[in-house]
Amino acid sequence: MQDVVIVGAGVAGLCAALAAAPRPVLLLSRGRDGVESASALAQGGIAAAVGEGDDPQAHAADTFAAGAHHNEVAAVMSLVQAAPAAVEWLAALGVPFDRDGRGWRLGREGGHGRARIVHAGGDGSGLAIVRVLARAVKAASHVRWLEDWELRGLGVRDGRVVAVRARDAGGHLQEFRAAAVLLATGGIGALFGATTNPPGADGAGLALALAAGAAARDLEFLQFHPTALAVPEARPRPLLTEALRGAGAVLRDDEGRPLMAGQHPLGDLAPRDIVARRLFRHLREGGRCWLDATALAERLAAEFPTVAGICARRGLDPARQWLPVAPAMHYHMGGVAVDADGRTTLPGLFAAGEVACSGVHGANRLASNSLLEAVVAGRRAGAAMRAAPARVAAAADSVELGVGATSSDLTRLRRWMDAALGPERDAAGLRRALTCIAADVGLAGSWQGRLAGRLLEAALARPVSLGAHFRCDGISSPEAPACPASRASSR
Ligand SMILES: Cc1cc2nc3c(=O)[nH]c(=O)nc-3n(C[C@H](O)[C@H](O)[C@H](O)COP(=O)(O)OP(=O)(O)OC[C@H]3O[C@@H](n4cnc5c(N)ncnc54)[C@H](O)[C@@H]3O)c2cc1C
The missing domain is CATH 3.50.50.60 (FAD/NAD(P)-binding domain)
Known part of the structure; x- marks a missing residue:
């Protein structure tokens, strides 16, 4: 057999x-x-x-x-x-x-x-x-x-x-x-x-x-996790599990104000797309986002040893200081x-x-x-x-599968994917990414370039916001807060 x-x-x-x-x-x-x-x-x-x-x-x-x-x-x-x-x-x-x-x-x-x-x-x-x-x-x-x-x-x-x-x-x-x-x-x-x-x-x-x-x-x-540790050079970005917020950690802005206050009935435990968009917009407006897990100080070592290890390796002490966070692509x-x-x-x-x-x-x-x-x-x-x-x-x-992109080709591809297929999208950004990939000698013939094209086309084909697919230039789903469209279209 x-x-x-x-x-x-x-x-x-x-x-x-x-x-x-x-x-x-x-x-x-x-x-x-x-x-x-x-x-x-x-x-x-x-x-x-x-x-x-x-x-x-x-x-x-x-x-x-x-x-x-x-x-x-x-x-x-x-x-x-x-x-x-x-x-x-x-x-x-x-x-x-x-x-x-x-x-x-x-x-x-x-x-x-x-x-x-x-x-x-x-x-x-x-x-x-x-x-x-x-x-x-x-x-x-x-x-x-x-x-x-x-x-x-x-x-x-x-x-x-x-x-x-x-x-x-x-x-x-x-x-x-x-x-x-x-x-x-x-x-x-x-x-x-x-x-x-x-x-x-x-x-x-x-x-x-x-x-x-x-x-x-x-x-x-595409799902963006709201609380990846904001260390831009890291690939992958270390995750700070949502279970921290489940246990009482709070997302805050620079002044300590809760970022999810008034955004959703579940507050910090709203579905990921909603929390990720809130943080994405706050960062785009020049703010910073912090995860305050200090209330869990006594529980971190026993209940969150992975997070404690991630922080220790980067010289961060979650028992005493807030952790810088930003959304990162997480799940398809x-x-x-x-x-x-x-x-x-x-x-x-x-x-x-x-x-x-x-x-x-x-x-x-x-x-x-x-x-x-x-x-x-x-x-x-x-x-x-x-x-x-x-x-x-x-x-x-x-x-x-065919020819793969080189690492420098991939660096360009990732920039276009981040810009066009992030927590918020619009037709202009999606079309721009498609055009750039098609015109890029290294990417156009690569399997990664072709796959990216399929994702971008799928996002273009859905002009209405739904769940994690948020179209700034489209019709918003009822639970999604309104999008500052002017800023989005100039991205
Ligand atoms: C940091 C992080 C935290 C997460 N936390 C949770 C959580 O707590 N709970 C939860 O439900 N989900 C969580 N997820 C999501 C979840 O882990 C994944 O969606 C799930 O594990 C996917 O399982 P999989 O078997 O489909 O793929 P994977 O676990 O990714 O396995 C894919 C396998 O395919 C192999 N592979 C890939 N390409 C090739 C190739 N070309 N040739 C040969 N082999 C190949 C890989 O090496 C790997 O062995 C998390 C994800 C991440 C990244």
């Missing part, structure tokens, strides 16, 4: 690899042990209605509200109902989720009406989960994991994806026959200047799926269009996790729903791949 091939070793790829058993799996990933993934950087945790008095309906209501009701209803209901069992499954596998005398110790994040976030190691949730999953995958006899391999192309026969072309660390290209292929390659933050994403989140999997003709969905919806709601089992529109090709879009996150993802989606969708896709044909014929054609 031929292998199914999974590309990517974040939470989605690792969960899929386990769920595909007993089908033989070939797992290919950049980096080793899954630790170079966005999954390993996750701090806050996994959302699930496991608290006393909570229920999946309430989780769903918060998901719809954060997503500006652009969410796919069936996908949301299925995700929130699967959440408690997903957490139990991870715990049974050995993930050391934090508990207190009454059960799970729950955190609260933006957009959630109550504490609902299960976490591990305080704010070290992602790494704790990845370590346990990677250990389980390495122990699984049905999985062969090739680390430090780079996806380069797909092999196709009669319209079906039947192979993966990948390159090892020595530059050697190989084709692997595949009864089915799952892309679990994560997000696209590395295409932006200010991002919380790791360098490997460059969108290669998405670019290749689109080049092969797979349908895309909601590409214009859009991606390769998939059904409930991760099937794309191309036979033989599946996608799960951040690279995919089932519509579950709508126009703005609810905090801590993405690790949840990576677990649930990854496992569903892995299970669905068990039914792939026993054997497929050799590829007759190939679709290549």
Whole structure:
């Protein structure tokens, strides 16, 4: 029986690899042990209605509200109902989720009406989960994991994806026959200047799926996290988890005034798009934004060791001083269009996790729903791949990712992406970025340039503001505060 091939070793790829058993799996990933993934950087945790008095309906209501009701209803209901069992499954596998005398110790994040976030190691949730999953995958006899391999192309026969072309660390290209292929390659933050994403989140999997003709969905919806530490030179920018605000930290301006006062009924815990836009505008007007976590002084070391470490490495003391923050590109709601089992529109090709879009996150993802989606969708896709044909014929054609941009080309691309596809957009800025990329010799023929073009076109095609897609020159959604259009159009 031929292998199914999974590309990517974040939470989605690792969960899929386990769920595909007993089908033989070939797992290919950049980096080793899954630790170079966005999954390993996750701090806050996994959302699930496991608290006393909570229920999946309430989780769903918060998901719809954060997503500006652009969410796919069936996908949301299925995700929130699967959440408690997903957490139990991870715990049974050995993930050391934090508990207190009454059960799970729950955190609260933006957009959630109550504490609902299960976490591990305080704010070290992602790494704790990845370590346990990677250990389980390495122990699984049905999985062969090739680390430090780079996806380069797909092999196709009669319209079906039947192979993966990948390159090892020595530059050697190989084709692997595949009864089915799952892309679990994560997000696209590395295409932006200010991002919380790791360098490997460059969108290669998405670019290749689109080049092969797979349908895309909601590409214009990008989430900016409001509280990345404002250290402009850092790639990625260190994240200060929203759970800090859930525990009582406050966003302030230079004078100490609460930045979210009067902006939204949930104040500092408003959905991310709303908080990010508020900070983005304040910074554009010349102000500075600060996260005041001094009230948590006694709790930082035990409950937020990752944040405490980030600050200590930069000589900052969050127990005594406010931390400078700015929004940074964080998560892609859009991606390769998939059904409930991760099937794309191309036979033989599946996608799960951040690279995919089932519509579950709508126009703005609810905090801590993405690790949840990576677990649930990854496992569903892995299970669905068990039914792939026993054997497929050799590829007759190939679709290549193509030439990549150089690092100086990427620096220019990131500048245009930051300017045109930030928390606020307008047609003039989007068209300008498209024109600049098309006229740029280094970028126009690169796969990154082509992918950027698809994102910009998607944003142009939606003239109305919705969730995280805010058009200064369009019609605002009811919850979004009015935009100072004159300043925006002169950007
Ligand atoms: C700093 C940070 C904090 C976050 N905190 C939370 C949180 O608390 N809760 C939450 O729900 N979400 C959080 N998120 C979002 C969440 O972590 C991600 O959306 C989720 O982990 C994505 O999982 P994934 O498996 O789809 O992709 P990833 O975890 O990014 O994994 C992608 C994998 O694909 C590999 N890959 C990529 N391209 C290629 C290629 N061309 N060839 C071979 N391999 C490739 C990568 O190396 C990696 O192994 C956070 C994100 C960040 C960046």
